Amino acid sequence: MKERIADEIKNAMKSGDKLRVSVLRMLQADIINVEKSGKEFKQIDVIRGYAKKLKKAIEEYERLNLQDKIISFNEELKIVEEFLPKQMSDEELKKVVIELLDSEKPADMGMAMKLVMGKYKEVADGKKVQALVKEVFSKG
Secondary structure, rough: HHHHHHHHHHHHHHHOOOOHHHHHHHHHHHHHHHHHHHHOOOOOHHHHHHHHHHHHHHHHHHHHOHHHHHHHHHHHHHHHOOOOOOOOOOHHHHHHHHHHHHOOOEEEEEHHHHHHHHHHOOOOOOOHHHHHHHHHHOOO
């Protein structure tokens, strides 16, 4: 992944895409910082963490109604998401959550979240899963 990011930085520099260069350098720096910490990690988790920070910033700027910032952070997020596995659609996610909870019958929402995220962490947004789990538990 680190090599892919380095290659993408070179390509973005050649094409003059300053935003892409900036975002990719931030990703690269995050990975290097975690490497230097000596902690065991997966590069994909660092990228996922960066995307999560961007999503939180977008939410905050939406709350403040700052459209120029929202647009800017959404553009950054699109670049970061290129390095993440494709996320499930809302329909797919709803189907697998309902099927999994029907078959496993978890006792509470915490167990349900752990069950779903344990299986679909790579391809499912935690907030969407949480909303679906709440919906299923409120009906049951």
